Amino acid sequence: MAVDPWTDLLQAGRDDERLVREAYEGARPAALRPVPDGLHPLVVDALAKQGITELYAHQAEALGRAWAGPTIVTTGTASGKSLCFLLPTLDVLCRDAKARALYLYPTKALAQDQARSINRFGLTKQVRPAIYDGDTRKEDRPQVRRRANLVLTNPDMLHMGILPHHRQWAELLANLAVVVVDEAHAYRGVFGSHVANVLRRLRRIANAYGTEPRFVLASATIANPVELAERLTGLAPFALVDEDGSPGASRKIAMWNPPVVDEALQTRRPASSEAGELLADLVRSGARTICFIRSRKGAEVVARAARSHLEGTGERGLAERVAAYRAGYTTQQRHDLERRLTRGELLAVVTTSALELGIDIGALDAAIVVTFPGTVASLRQMWGRAGRRGRGLAVYVAGDDALDQFFCRHPDEFLDRPVESAILEFESEEIHLAHLLCAAYEGPLDPATDTETLGPRLLAHCEHLVGRGQLVQRRGTFTLRKPEDYPAARVSLRSSSNELVSIVDVALGEVLGTTEGSRSHSTVHDGAVYLHMGSQYEVRELDLERSRALVTPFSGDWYTQPKRETLTHVEELMDRRETLGVTLSYGVVTVTEQVLGYQRKRLSDHEELGTEALDLPPTAFTTKGLWYEVGPELLWADFPLDVLLGTLHATEHAQIAVLPLIAMCDRWDIGGLSTNLHPQTGGATIFIHEGHPGGVGITRTGFDCFERLAADAHRLITECRCQAGCPSCVQSPKCGNLNEPLAKDAAGELLGRMLAR
Helix, strand or coil: CCCCCCHHHHHHHHHCCCEEEEEEECCECCCEEECCCCCCHHHHHHHHHCCCCEEEHHHHHHHHHHHHCCEEEECCCCCCHHHHHHHHHHHHHHHCCCCEEEEECCCHHHHHHHHHHHHCCCCCCCCCEEECCCCCCHHHHHHHHHHCCEEEECHHHHHHHHHHHHHHHHHHHHCEEEEEECCHHHCCHHHHHHHHHHHHHHHHHHHHCCCCCEEEEEECCCCCHHHHHHHHHCCCCCEEECCCCCCECEEEEEEECCCEEECCCCEECCHHHHHHHHHHHHHHCCCCEEEEECCHHHHHHHHHHHHHHHHHCCCHHHHCCEEEECCCCCHHHHHHHHHHHHCCCCCEEEECHHHCCCCCCCCECEEEEECCCCCHHHHHHHHCCECECCEEEEEEECCCCHHHHHHHHCHHHHHCCCCCCCCCCCCCHHHHHHHHHHHHHHCCECHHHHHHHHCCCHHHHHHHHHHCCCEEEECCEEEECCCCCCHHHHCCCCCCCCCEEEEEECCCCEEEEEEEHHHHHHHCCCCCEEEECCEEEEEEEEECCCCEEEEEECCCCEEEEEEEEEEEEEEEEEEEEEECCEEEEEEEEEEEEEEEEEEEEECCCCCEEEEEECCCCCEEEEEEEEEEECCHHHCCCCCCHHHHHHHHHHHHHHHHHHHHHCCCCCHHHEEEEEECCCCCCCCCEEEEEECCCCCCCHHHHHHHCHHHHHHHHHHHHHCCCCCCCCCCCCCCCCCCCCCCCCCHHHHHHHHHHHHHC
16 A cells, blocks of 8 residues: 555546646644743643643743733644633633633534533533524523623624623623634625624623623634734734644645546536545545535535445445535534544545634545635635644645636646735625614614724714614714614624525425525526525525515526626726726726526536526615726727627626635625726726625725736636637626627737736
8 A cells, every 4th residue: 555545546647637736745843832830720730631731832822912912813724723712711710700701603513613622621610611503592591691601602693692682691791801703714805894893892892891801813824814803803903923833744735627528618527526536536545534615515516426436336335434514404413423523433524614614523634625715715724634644635626717727727826825815894884884773772872982892983974874764863872763673683794785585495485595685686586596505496486575585496407697787887986096008996886787687508518598588677786896997009999899898898707707816705706897988987998896785895905906917817818728718717607798798819918918018
C-alpha cells in the first residue's frame, strides 16, 4: 500500500491531466506558553484533568487580551480558538456567582458542539451552560432563563426571542459580563449587516440594565478582522490576536478539473459526478474524508454518486459509511449524524457550509471542495479540516463556472490569493431602519443616550421613521406609533427585504419557507421550478395579493429561467472618477424589473424546451451601484446594433463574474444592466448594482478596484477557448435576457482597449 492513501489517486489524475496543479504545505510545530498565573485555580485544575498543562501561544495571548477589553482572535481551522474565549469566560463565572455569559453561533450545530466542550471541563457547580435556539422545547425555556449562567444561542434567536422579551431575561442582562461571537467571518454582506444591528441592540439593552459586557470574537483568517469586529459591534478599539501557535499538519493540495466532454462548447463532466468518484476512491483507500458543496441538493447528489460507485464494486459496507449532512434535516437526524461522525462510524460526509465552521467531528485525512465556495477564506477554512496522522489531502474540484475555469487557467495565482475583506454596512437603509423599529419596541429611542450604540445619525433616522408614520416623538424620545406592533417578526436576518412571500405546499397544506418579495417574481412565478431542501416543486400560482406561492412536488427533468426587462435610474451620485478611458461613477440607483416570461431548459444538457409568457407587474428597489460610460473612442463606428449590445452585455457579465474575486460576495448578490443609450448618461453605459435593497458596500469595492475588475474580466474572456461564449466566460446562469445577445470576442477587444488607456 502507498505511504499516503491518495498517492494512486493523484497519479491517475496526473496521467489523464485532470490534476492541473499540486502544492504542498509543510508541517508547523506548536508554540507553547505556560498557563497564566492569574487564571482561576478551578479552571487550571479542569485543564489539567484534560491533559492540558500548557497553552498554544495565541490562546495565552487571547486570555490576557480578553481580560483587558474587546478582542478578536483570527487563526486557522482546528487551532483551538474555542479556548481563547472559553478560558476568560470560565474564569469570570468561577469568580462571580452572579455573572452571566452569552455565546452566539451562526448555526445550531456549532452551539451543540460547544456545549459538549464546556461540559467536558466538569465545572458543574460554577458553570451552567444551556442552549437556547429553535430546537429548545418551550417547556424547557423558562428553566434556561432561570438557571443558566452561560447561554448558547444564535443571532436569529437573540433578535426574535431574547431582545424583544428582555424583561424575561433581566437576570442575564443585569449581570452580563461576556459576549462571545464565534465564526465572526460568517457575518458579512446582508446577514452581517443585520447581525451588526442586533449586536448594537444587545449593547443598548445591556446598558439599560446597567452592564457593559466584554466582547470576544473568533474568526477564520480574513483580511480585515479588526475592521469587521468594530463594524459588527460598534466598539473600538479591538485587540487582535492572529499569531497561530497551534501545530499544523503537512498537507498536499490538488486542483482537479473534470475532463471536457464538448470541445466546441467547452462543457465539462459535472463537478458533482467527478467529486462522487473521488470520494468513493478515498473511502476505498481508508481515508476519512469530508466533502463540501454549496447546495443542499448537491450534497445529496455527491453522496448518492459515491455510494453508487462503492455499491457497483460490491463494497456495500463502505457505501453505508458515506452520508450527506445539510440543513433541512430534523434535529434528531442532525444529532445522529454528528454522533456517527465524532465516533468515526462514518468514513465520509458530504455537506454544505453547515460543517464548514468549527464543529469538532474528529480527525480527518482529506477534504474535497466542489467548485469555488465564494471566498478564499471559506476555501481555506474547509481545506483546514484535512490533516490526520500528521498529513492531509485538500482537493478543489472545479466546475464549468467562469471563476472555476479562471482559477484552473491561473492555478499559481489561485493558490497564492490573499484572503478577502469581509464587507458589511450596518446603516444600510432597509436593514437599519427595520432594526430601529425593533429597538423602539424594546424601549423608547433616545438620541441623547442611544447614539453610542445605534449610531451618530440616530436622530435623523428616527425623524425619517416619524415621516413614514412608523414612529412618534414624545418628550425627546421616539416610540412605535402602534405599541401593539411586533417589528421583529417582520425582519429576517437572512434577507434585506421586509416583504416576504410564503411558499405553500398545497399537497400537504404546509408552509415550506419564504422568499423576498422583491425576488418572488423571478423565483416563484407561475410555472417556475423551485428547489427547497433538496426537493423540487412546481409553482402552480403566485398569489401577489395574499403574498404566497402555491407549489406542488415536481419530478420533471427541466429547470426554469426567467426572462426579465431591467431599467436602472440614477438617484444620487456619490463619487466619480476618470479611468481606463471611461467615466466611472458610484451612487444610489433604483432598479426596476419586470418578468416577461420564462424558459424551460433540460437538466442534462441545458437544451431549450420552450418559452412561456407571464403577465406580472414591475418591481423596484433602491440600492448602491457603479456605472461607467463608454465613449465612442472605445467603440467601433461601423458596429451593427446587435453586436454593440452583445459587446456591452458580455462585458457586463464578465465583470460581474469576477467581482467576487475582489469583494467577499456571491455572484448572486450582484446584478447588472448594459445599454447602448441610457437616458441619463446619453450614451453607452454599463451598470453593476447590488442585488439587495439598500446595498451593503459590495459595489463600492468594485468602484475602488475597477482597474483590477477590468483586467480580471479581460483575462476571463480572452483565455477561454470556447467559440462564442460559454458558462466559463460570459454566459450567466442568472441573466434576465437569457444570455442574448453576447459578443464574446468584441467584449474582450473593448476591455483590451480600456486597459491600453
